[in-house]
Amino acid sequence: MLRLPPGLEIRGEKAAPDVLPRPRGRGLFAKRRFEPGEEIAVFSEPMVVLPAEPNAKDTCSYCLDPYSESLKLCAACRAAAYCTPACQRKHWGTIHKFECKLLKADSASSATRSANGATSQPLPAALRALKQLILQCLNSADVRAAIEPLEGNVSAFRAKPELWKEFESQAAMVCKAASWSGDENAAKAVELLCRIHTSAISRRSKGDDFATGIFLDTTLSMANHSCLPNAIVVFTGRSAFLRAQHPIAAGEEITISYTECTEPLSARKQKLDKYNFECDCRRCRENLDNYQATQISPVLSLNTGVHPGPMPSPALPRYISSIGPSIDMLRNPPIVRQGPDAVTPQQAEDIYIASRELIIPQDVDDDVLLQNVRDLWHLCAPLIKAKRWADEPLPELITVATTYCNRIENYPHQLALACFGIQHIDPYMFPAPFSVWRNMGLMNVAKTISLALSVVLFGDDSELAREARGEGGPFADPRRIVHPRVLDVVSSLTDNLLHLALMAMVGNNGPLGHSEDWLVIKYAQFQMDKYASLPGSGVALDLIRTWFENPYQVQEAEEFFDENIMEPLNQLSALVPEILEKMVTEDI
Numbered sequence: 019m020l021r022l023p024p025g026l027e028i029r030g031e032k033a034a035p036d037v038l039p040r041p042r043g044r045g046l047f048a049k050r051r052f053e054p055g056e057e058i059a060v061f062s063e064p065m066v067v068l069p070a071e072p073n074a075k076d077t078c079s080y081c082l083d084p085y086s087e088s089l090k091l092c093a094a095c096r097a098a099a100y101c102t103p104a105c106q107r108k109h110w111g112t113i114h115k116f117e118c119k120l121l122k123a124d125s126a127s128s129a130t131r132s133a134n135g136a137t138s139q140p141l142p143a144a145l146r147a148l149k150q151l152i153l154q155c156l157n158s159a160d161v162r163a164a165i166e167p168l169e170g171n172v173s174a175f176r177a178k179p180e181l182w183k184e185f186e187s188q189a190a191m192v193c194k195a196a197s198w199s200g201d202e203n204a205a206k207a208v209e210l211l212c213r214i215h216t217s218a219i220s221r222r223s224k225g226d227d228f229a230t231g232i233f234l235d236t237t238l239s240m241a242n243h244s245c246l247p248n249a250i251v252v253f254t255g256r257s258a259f260l261r262a263q264h265p266i267a268a269g270e271e272i273t274i275s276y277t278e279c280t281e282p283l284s285a286r287k288q289k290l291d292k293y294n295f296e297c298d299c300r301r302c303r304e305n306l307d308n309y310q311a312t313q314i315s316p317v318l319s320l321n322t323g324v325h326p327g328p329m330p331s332p333a334l335p336r337y338i339s340s341i342g343p344s345i346d347m348l349r350n351p352p353i354v355r356q357g358p359d360a361v362t363p364q365q366a367e368d369i370y371i372a373s374r375e376l377i378i379p380q381d382v383d384d385d386v387l388l389q390n391v392r393d394l395w396h397l398c399a400p401l402i403k404a405k406r407w408a409d410e411p412l413p414e415l416i417t418v419a420t421t422y423c424n425r426i427e428n429y430p431h432q433l434a435l436a437c438f439g440i441q442h443i444d445p446y447m448f449p450a451p452f453s454v455w456r457n458m459g460l461m462n463v464a465k466t467i468s469l470a471l472s473v474v475l476f477g478d479d480s481e482l483a484r485e486a487r488g489e490g491g492p493f494a495d496p497r498r499i500v501h502p503r504v505l506d507v508v509s510s511l512t513d514n515l516l517h518l519a520l521m522a523m524v525g526n527n528g529p530l531g532h533s534e535d536w537l538v539i540k541y542a543q544f545q546m547d548k549y550a551s552l553p554g555s556g557v558a559l560d561l562i563r564t565w566f567e568n569p570y571q572v573q574e575a576e577e578f579f580d581e582n583i584m585e586p587l588n589q590l591s592a593l594v595p596e597i598l599e600k601m602v603t604e605d606i
């Protein structure tokens with residue numbers, strides 16, 4: 019029997035096991051209206067919650083805090099890590115008492131393998147989840163009963179012989195490790211693996227790099243997919259927060275996206291194939307691109323800064339987010355739609371597919387990163403001409419170029435790229451101003467301002483300033499020469515106003531309820547408090563406060579906004595195409 023949070027109900031029937039193609043089955047429905055940004059439900063007792071393998075040993079195995087600095091490994095298995103003895107005790111009580119012995123055996127056999135020269139691959143999150151589920155099933159009738167109703171699409175997986183064979187061999191490996199022997203158990207393990215692949219969702223957590231892990235909750239797993247979802251799932255620690263992304267009426271189905279819904283149609287289709295259904299949402303049916311999806315978004319008007327409609331609670335924040343394009347530009351994106359420079363949907367798909375060959379890890383040499391920027395730039399020439407910066411792989415190009423600028427320590431150019439992202443990419447990909455990505459983007463700009471200021475803080479004659487102007491002498495790095503207009507703008511940021519305003523916006527843009535648990539908001543508040551404790555911070559903070567209290571009513575507040583926020587952002591963003599072109603064409 020599922021425990022349902024208030025405000026939610028499950029409708030529909032579980033699809034019969036052998037029906038192909040698979041019917042939609044059950045779904046989650048709203049029992050009352052939810053406002054955009056509002057919390058629908060919190061899921062804090064998942065059946066399985068795991069960090070992604072690359073981060074498993076630097077994340078607390080219980081609270082999953084990716085930032086704890088003093089992690090201690092479990093003395094027995096040396097595979098689980100904890101930030102406090104309390105976390106260790108709680109983890110022992112939930113799952114570790116079952117898995118410790120197995121993890122110890124794993125560590126021992128991988129140590130033997132590496133002593134023999136073999137590379138030891140970490141167990142993928144889905145297989146660790148399977149191990150945990152098997153152990154829980156062995157020990158609890160409640161878990162066995164709770165797992166039974168979950169959709170596994172077993173017949174659809176069986177119809178894919180290669181994948182099915184892989185599942186069988188993976189399940190056999192886990193059964194052996196868990197001493198779950200016999201053909202019947204092997205078959206049950208494959209079914210459990212199908213349920214994990216169908217009903218668990220990727221868990222994103224790690225502040226800036228958003229590594230994925232696994233989260234399996236029997237109620238949340240009833241949510242169906244849409245590429246124009248009306249809700250999103252945000253993870254913090256062991257909990258998942260389901261939030262309304264659009265207004266949701268009582269009786270409406272609540273949908274989330276199982277994949278990056280801003281990727282082109284073919285990529286979404288390929289990723290959703292793992293779930294064994296064809297999406298028939300409006301984005302798929304009409305093959306809407308990111309700009310068209312933004313134009314029809316019911317939350318576009320939140321970008322005006324004033325919350326529309328009746329306020330269900332006085333605590334409802336006003337989203338002050340017009341640092342992106344104006345609402346008119348969101349409704350009528352300044353991209354080329356007609357004439358020889360227009361890009362057809364097929365062309366956009368082809369460019370995206372070709373770009374998958376160019377994916378490289380970010381820890382490669384600087385030269386390889388630069389070559390990647392150049393390759394992506396040439397591939398994306400038609401998208402650039404049509405100014406379609408929110409279409410993948412252009413956002414990826416901006417990310418790689420940003421990493422490159424950070425690596426070669428050209429922080430002012432890194433700042434310009436970050437500004438470009440929050441103005442020309444994020445609002446078109448994520449129209450809701452409370453989206454995690456929108457706020458990560460604001461935070462990114464704020465953090466990079468501090469880095470960029472290093473070239474102006476020590477005066478015009480400092481080594482860094484001379485290097486930035488290209489007057490650094492024979493040992494200076496020519497890659498750190500900064501566009502003169504970027505240098506001018508950076509010099510105007512020493513009053514900290516832009517940095518503070520962005521932090522204040524992030525603090526204010528958080529979704530309703532539990533926003534204090536959001537890492538991005540916690541960080542913004544921490545920064546604001548730190549600044550407030552500095553001597554002489556009062557004037558800047560007063561200005562920000564006045565602007566926040568009267569964002570659109572008072573002329574001084576508007577002037578403050580235009581001068582201190584929009585002007586530097588616009589100036590830096592406008593220089594990005596030139597910076598990129600130079601990066602791509604100049605021989606360094």
Ligand SMILES: C[S@@+](CC[C@H](N)C(=O)[O-])C[C@H]1O[C@@H](n2cnc3c(N)ncnc32)[C@H](O)[C@@H]1O
Pocket residue numbers: 031032033040041042043044045168169171216217218239240241242243244293294295296297298
């Ligand atoms: C996490 S479950 C969602 C709940 C599921 N409908 C049930 O009855 O248990 C995922 C599965 O639901 C089905 N599903 C989810 N979204 C769908 C959609 N938009 N159209 C058709 N089927 C969908 C697919 O079978 C998918 O593998």
